[in-house]
Amino acid sequence: MKKKVISSVLSLCLLLPFAMMLAGCATDNTPVLRVYNWEDYISEPTESEDGSAGDDYVDLIAEFEKECGVRVEYSTFGTNENMYNELQINPGSYDLVCPSDYMIMKMISEGMVEEFSDDFLQNSNYAKYASPYIKNLFEDNGWTKYAVAYMWGTMGYVYDPAISESVEQDLSSWAGIWNARYASKATIKDSVRDSYFLGVAVAYREELMQLKEQYDGGTIGADDYNARITEIMNRTDEDTLEKTKNALISLKENLYGFEVDSGKQDMVAGRISINFAWSGDAVYTMDDAEPYYEEDGTYVEGIYLNYIVPEECSNIWFDGWVMPKGANTELAETFIDFLSRPENAVANMNYIGYTSSIAGDAVFEEMVDWYDESADPDNRGFDEDGNALVPYDLNYFFNGTSDGNHADGDFIIYVSEESAKRQISAQYPTEEVLVRSAIMQHFDDEINAAVNEMWEEVKGLPIPVWAYVVIAVIAAGIVVIALSYVYKGKRKDPKPKKGYTVVKKG
Amino acid sequence: MVKFHFSRKQLCIPYALFLILFVIIPMFLILFYAFTETADGAIRFSFANFIDFFTSAAKLSTLLMSFTVAIISTAVCLLIAYPLAYILARSKFKKKNVLLMLFILPMWINFVLRITALRELLDLIGLLGTENYLNTIIGMVYDFLPFMILPLYTTLEKLDNSYLEAAADLGGNKFTVFTKVTFPLSMPGVISGITMVFMPSMTNYVVSDTLSNFNITILGKLIDQYFTTYDNWHMGSMISIILLVIIFITMLVTGGFKDGKQEARGANLW
Numbered sequence: 131m132k133k134k135v136i137s138s139v140l141s142l143c144l145l146l147p148f149a150m151m152l153a154g155c156a157t158d159n160t161p162v163l164r165v166y167n168w169e170d171y172i173s174e175p176t177e178s179e180d181g182s183a184g185d186d187y188v189d190l191i192a193e194f195e196k197e198c199g200v201r202v203e204y205s206t207f208g209t210n211e212n213m214y215n216e217l218q219i220n221p222g223s224y225d226l227v228c229p230s231d232y233m234i235m236k237m238i239s240e241g242m243v244e245e246f247s248d249d250f251l252q253n254s255n256y257a258k259y260a261s262p263y264i265k266n267l268f269e270d271n272g273w274t275k276y277a278v279a280y281m282w283g284t285m286g287y288v289y290d291p292a293i294s295e296s297v298e299q300d301l302s303s304w305a306g307i308w309n310a311r312y313a314s315k316a317t318i319k320d321s322v323r324d325s326y327f328l329g330v331a332v333a334y335r336e337e338l339m340q341l342k343e344q345y346d347g348g349t350i351g352a353d354d355y356n357a358r359i360t361e362i363m364n365r366t367d368e369d370t371l372e373k374t375k376n377a378l379i380s381l382k383e384n385l386y387g388f389e390v391d392s393g394k395q396d397m398v399a400g401r402i403s404i405n406f407a408w409s410g411d412a413v414y415t416m417d418d419a420e421p422y423y424e425e426d427g428t429y430v431e432g433i434y435l436n437y438i439v440p441e442e443c444s445n446i447w448f449d450g451w452v453m454p455k456g457a458n459t460e461l462a463e464t465f466i467d468f469l470s471r472p473e474n475a476v477a478n479m480n481y482i483g484y485t486s487s488i489a490g491d492a493v494f495e496e497m498v499d500w501y502d503e504s505a506d507p508d509n510r511g512f513d514e515d516g517n518a519l520v521p522y523d524l525n526y527f528f529n530g531t532s533d534g535n536h537a538d539g540d541f542i543i544y545v546s547e548e549s550a551k552r553q554i555s556a557q558y559p560t561e562e563v564l565v566r567s568a569i570m571q572h573f574d575d576e577i578n579a580a581v582n583e584m585w586e587e588v589k590g591l592p593i594p595v596w597a598y599v600v601i602a603v604i605a606a607g608i609v610v611i612a613l614s615y616v617y618k619g620k621r622k623d624p625k626p627k628k629g630y631t632v633v634k635k636g
Numbered sequence: 637m638v639k640f641h642f643s644r645k646q647l648c649i650p651y652a653l654f655l656i657l658f659v660i661i662p663m664f665l666i667l668f669y670a671f672t673e674t675a676d677g678a679i680r681f682s683f684a685n686f687i688d689f690f691t692s693a694a695k696l697s698t699l700l701m702s703f704t705v706a707i708i709s710t711a712v713c714l715l716i717a718y719p720l721a722y723i724l725a726r727s728k729f730k731k732k733n734v735l736l737m738l739f740i741l742p743m744w745i746n747f748v749l750r751i752t753a754l755r756e757l758l759d760l761i762g763l764l765g766t767e768n769y770l771n772t773i774i775g776m777v778y779d780f781l782p783f784m785i786l787p788l789y790t791t792l793e794k795l796d797n798s799y800l801e802a803a804a805d806l807g808g809n810k811f812t813v814f815t816k817v818t819f820p821l822s823m824p825g826v827i828s829g830i831t832m833v834f835m836p837s838m839t840n841y842v843v844s845d846t847l848s849n850f851n852i853t854i855l856g857k858l859i860d861q862y863f864t865t866y867d868n869w870h871m872g873s874m875i876s877i878i879l880l881v882i883i884f885i886t887m888l889v890t891g892g893f894k895d896g897k898q899e900a901r902g903a904n905l906w
Contacts, residue, residue, distance in 0.1 A: 392849075
């Protein structure tokens with residue numbers, strides 16, 4: 131009996147390391163903030179070869195921990211759905227999460243998130259520095275109390291202007307990549323929602339263009355125009371699904387392929403010339419493709435890419451912070467307050483490359499530093515050769531967020547005509563683009579299933595003819611083998627030769 | 637002094653726990669999810685996933701395409717691997733093991749890395765972005781060829797030479813000896829190789845995604861989609877079960893479950 135106990139204890143000892151792993155770390159008195167964010171979505175230093183932190187990017191988490199005496203447990207997710215499932219399985223395991231627009235809407239509608247305090251909404255850095263445009267957008271949609279925006283942007287095409295003379299003209303419509311001229315030259319996202327948007331925009335192109343005419347002609351106002359575009363882009367009835375499916379299937383034949391993350395590298399490598407992209411990725415792609423000088427002065431060749439938002443409509447996307455039910459709201463608000471300082475927003479924009487929802491002097495000055503081509507900082511608007519530059523108006527975004535360095539109405543960046551089509555147009559869309567940019571609502575379960583089914587058909591159909599041939603040949607082969615077995619079975623007892631008889635065994 | 641004596645039963649405990657935790661319980665979870673659905677926040681028993689699968693054009697065509705890709709990949713693997721394994725096993729070359737090592741060597745390099753490299757290579761040749769099916773099959777063959785070579789080599793190497801000599805003595809020419817003696821005797825290796833290549837070819841979506849630019853959907857990809865993006869674990873589990881059944885049937889047909897003789901089982905090592 132004793133022996134049995136001892137050996138059982140020993141075999142349990144084999145499991146002990148696992149048990150210890152599960153037990154987790156020891157607790158101390160430092161408050162802990164549990165943050166759940168996208169991968170690569172906050173400024174952090176690059177790890178150098180010896181494992182120590184480099185000094186290239188600001189370590190925002192470490193700074194926050196030092197400043198506020200908080201320990202941050204930072205984890206990351208890859209898709210909104212993974213994040214949502216994690217929250218469903220372990221409710222109350224995070225204080226702050228950063229899903230995308232539609233997932234935020236879903237979480238709000240399901241009552242999964244805590245409200246922000248009045249004090250935060252009125253007095254925080256977010257209240258002070260977040261762009262008025264973003265705040266209005268949130269107010270109009272009723273999200274103000276539940277979510278704050280982190281990064282935002284539009285969707286459009288990144289393209290190589292050298293691919294054809296008419297490319298800019300062709301891509302002023304979403305339908306441009308259906309053109310046989312760009313066969314095997316374009317990629318779209320391997321993502322249901324983004325590609326659905328593209329399909330709908332093309333399926334209802336005529337209606338959208340009529341609206342645009344009315345808006346340009348002054349028959350309808352900006353708000354009305356935007357509301358009607360939003361209605362069209364959120365259609366999910368059977369007819370729309372069918373049209374969208376057909377549009378996307380016919381596009382598939384003309385595409386290079388779908389992509390999740392490889393579109394950027396494929397553009398830079400020149401494998402493709404048009405990429406359906408989120409504005410943030412577009413900036414990254416254009417930066418990467420550009421020619422540049424290395425530190426020792428050698429010139430590295432590259433190409434200048436452009437970004438365009440077609441004239442039918444676009445999609446406004448954003449990722450934002452929400453506090454799941456049961457969160458430590460006070461700490462979570464402190465963290466957002468910290469991130470909303472313009473200088474920290476700059477650190478994030480530097481690292482991530484996306485556009486922060488935070489405005490303010492530091493952000494604007496960084497943008498001037500990045501994009502403004504004026505030769506004279508005091509008398510802007512002319513380049514080194516004295517040619518007039520194009521004003522790029524960012525007042526809609528920055529007005530009212532300055533600490534006094536800039537007056538409202540002065541938030542203008544001067545760029546050359548070519549540059550106005552590049553990074554800056556992806557970093558900050560113009561007001562004219564925003565008028566025709568719609569928010570895509572979240573689909574309820576039933577619609578979601580129908581849209582997914584549509585996408586599955588786009589991805590899985592049509593079956594090439596040769597596949598049927600292969601299947602037929604294999605089926606025929608199986609039949610032949612089966613028949614031969616039957617035939618063999620019959621011949622198992624060979625007929626005795628003439629003059630002989632079979633002697634039965636046993 | 638205390639003497640420790642482990643009985644066989646007790647030594648089994650760690651593995652038994654592992655088996656229960658990571659094999660049996662997950663299997664039941666998959667079964668549970670496959671035959672339930674979530675409606676209004678409540679989970680209830682249902683055959684809806686099963687019916688949906690066999691009435692959806694998209695899913696059936698994905699099944700068909702996975703099948704086709706897997707069958708072609710397996711056939712190509714067999715055609716390449718058999719002569720190679722045969723020559724290698726029959727040759728009198730003393731450093732055979734070194735040669736064999738060379739064929740297995742690619743398996744030691746991370747597979748994602750190899751597929752990414754292959755993508756660059758296909759781009760260089762000009763196949764990338766145009767020949768999606770061909771690329772996927774090339775990728776599968778490239779990836780799974782060692783799994784075909786190894787069992788074939790093991791069986792062919794163990795083949796008793798006296799059988800072949802006897803067949804030759806009885807007047808069989810080389811072709812007859814091969815078709816009547818060598819090939820039938822190497823069947824266990826062939827079957828083992830086919831199972832090793834066919835099954836992963838139906839599910840290894842990293843290959844099809846990377847080399848076809850997400851143009852080709854195979855069953856593994858579909859399962860992944862249901863778990864990660866469509867957020868429908870029920871259908872994902874159902875497809876996994878259907879795949880399991882397909883694999884089970886393949887094993888049954890090819891005789892993978894047979895308690896064969898010693899030499900036949902020897903080749904099923906892999």
